[in-house]
Amino acid sequence: MSLNDPIKQKPADDSPDWRAFFDETIVPFWNTKVQSAYFKTEDGLTLHYAFYKHSADAPLVVISPGRIESALKYQELFWELAQYGLSVAAIDHRGQGLSDRLTSNPHQGHVEDFNDFVRDFALFSSELKTLFGGVPKTLFSHSMGGTIATLYCANYQHSYRSLILSAPMFSIETGGVPYWLAKLVVCVGARVNRWFARPWYFLGMKNYQRLAFDDNVLTQSPARYDAFRDGYDAQPELQLGGPTFNWLFEAIKASEAAQNVVNEIRIPVTLFRAGSDQVVSKTGQLAVAAKATEERFTLRTIEGAYHELMMEKDEFRAPLLRTIVEQTLPLLQQSQDPCEQ
Numbered sequence: 001m002s003l004n005d006p007i008k009q010k011p012a013d014d015s016p017d018w019r020a021f022f023d024e025t026i027v028p029f030w031n032t033k034v035q036s037a038y039f040k041t042e043d044g045l046t047l048h049y050a051f052y053k054h055s056a057d058a059p060l061v062v063i064s065p066g067r068i069e070s071a072l073k074y075q076e077l078f079w080e081l082a083q084y085g086l087s088v089a090a091i092d093h094r095g096q097g098l099s100d101r102l103t104s105n106p107h108q109g110h111v112e113d114f115n116d117f118v119r120d121f122a123l124f125s126s127e128l129k130t131l132f133g134g135v136p137k138t139l140f141s142h143s144m145g146g147t148i149a150t151l152y153c154a155n156y157q158h159s160y161r162s163l164i165l166s167a168p169m170f171s172i173e174t175g176g177v178p179y180w181l182a183k184l185v186v187c188v189g190a191r192v193n194r195w196f197a198r199p200w201y202f203l204g205m206k207n208y209q210r211l212a213f214d215d216n217v218l219t220q221s222p223a224r225y226d227a228f229r230d231g232y233d234a235q236p237e238l239q240l241g242g243p244t245f246n247w248l249f250e251a252i253k254a255s256e257a258a259q260n261v262v263n264e265i266r267i268p269v270t271l272f273r274a275g276s277d278q279v280v281s282k283t284g285q286l287a288v289a290a291k292a293t294e295e296r297f298t299l300r301t302i303e304g305a306y307h308e309l310m311m312e313k314d315e316f317r318a319p320l321l322r323t324i325v326e327q328t329l330p331l332l333q334q335s336q337d338p339c340e341q
Helices: 017-035 071-083 115-132 144-155 181-195 221-235 246-257 283-293 314-336
Strands: 035-038 046-052 062-065 087-090 137-142 161-166 271-272 299-301
Touching: 017 046, 017 071, 017 221, 035 115, 046 115, 046 161, 062 071, 062 115, 062 161, 071 087, 071 221, 071 283, 071 314, 087 115, 087 181, 115 144, 115 283, 137 314, 144 161, 161 314, 181 246, 271 283, 271 314, 299 314
Parallel strands: 062 087, 062 137, 137 161, 161 271, 271 299
Antiparallel strands: 035 046, 046 087
16 A cells, blocks of 8 residues: 555554554444444345445445355454545345344354355345445455355346455365365265255364464464454354355355356456465366456465455455555546546
8 A cells, every 4th residue: 555545554463553453443433333234135034234334425345255254354344445435335144144044053154045145145236226326336255255246246237346356265175185075075965964954064064163363274363363253252143153064065056157157247357366275275266267268357366375365464465455445446536526537
């Protein structure tokens, strides 16, 4: 960011002052300026979203979070974008955050059909049109949210001006197990599970638990990791454990489908790959990049970064934040100076 950056007063994440700034500046902003709202899905669920409206004509950054995430996890990004004069909104996908859960165990990460996520996002986008009007919009998405955003942008009419993908889930990390074998286990397990009334966790998965920082594979920033975990400890209703067999089955299908639609997306797409990602596989991301024939597609790799790019150290996080701002600030000028377009 430039020397005129409006967030330059925020301490570096490795500074002892970062957590105090988060608690004394960002959390109060969230509690007083960010609002909660709800909408109904086609199948009758109630979904939550959070939003900050900077002004009537401010461009809007819309966030499609990853699995286990809630809007609360993006408190820092909400505050940062607000300093640039931007509005922000983030959905809690079905089955997580403050949205309705899908099994009798609220810790299970579950979905019946991955396309439900995509249909929900289409309804969410309609909600935002009512709330924010026709302001220019940028779509930022992470991990599972990237799969949702990709399928949405490829298959629905929309008014987003650009799509930014953060470590998108375009293939599943199998931990050294051959992909075909992992897929077979998931498919067979999901099929058997459908004979029973209650979804099962995938092998080895369990309810939410707070892992020690040294055991996490999400971020290398202790300060951001602790802020995230402390937030989920303070609001246990946000906690989500491992995925079910059916979630993984649907995620595999959706990831494979998302690899084949990049050229159906008619807006600029920037894909950020985390170079040291241990959560999603690079295979699908590179496959998407190889299939992209449009000049509006860009692949960027942040070497050394873990999966949660917006929760990472400043050095890994900065390129992503810079791209969100740079792609959205021109929209601010357009919305304020329509006669000069």
